[in-house]
Amino acid sequence: MNLIEYPDRDLLMLALADKIAGQLGEFLRRDGKASLCVPGGTTPGPIFDALSAVDLDWTNVAVFLNDERWVPEDSPRSNTRLLRERLLRDKAAVAQLVPLYDPAPRPEDRLPGLSEGLAAHLPISVLLLGMGADMHTASLFPGADLLEQALAPDAPVLMALRAEAAGEPRITLTAPVLKAAMHIHILITGAEKRTAIERAAGLSESEAPIRTVLDQATIHWAE
């Protein structure tokens, strides 16, 4: 397991933001464009703050979430709202947001359109993932209704999943899309997640969905 341990969370967030910006810069110089895929949840806010202040050719960066909770954008549970408030501002305000939400009663109603929009920006240049203590990543939750299909090599780019631990229905990038990313970083903090990720290494992908990217990823951890 490739794990970097940082002295504290502030240093982790700054160092990882710097690493991500450097990798995006390489894609921009080489291809004239780049894509950045990021988690929602409670952990990545400080990285978003740091990234939004970086001088990059943000107009040519497509930004999208790993997954979204099927709630309106004004909900405090909306990951899109977090992105808008913390990442897509300052220098990064001109980045191109690729949506994972479009108002409709069920995520299935919007899958075709959202998938088409996303497919144009694959493969992902830089993928940042979070992880829950139950070893889910994106919205690939252990025990989710369609988990096996979402882990399969031939899964579509986006799927709608439901899981008890997830709360509301979710829309998520699937395992093959995550695995195909050029650079993969996992951001975790605290003792519980450290124990969980070490445990995941010995489990199957359905028991520990984070396993799907574990061999390719760099894990960034601070207490």
Ligand SMILES: O=C(O)[C@H](O)[C@@H](O)[C@H](O)[C@H](O)COP(=O)(O)O
């Ligand atoms: O919508 C979400 O919840 C995320 O994208 C999810 O995969 C998240 O990264 C983990 O659940 C960790 O969440 P925390 O950072 O809040 O612990």
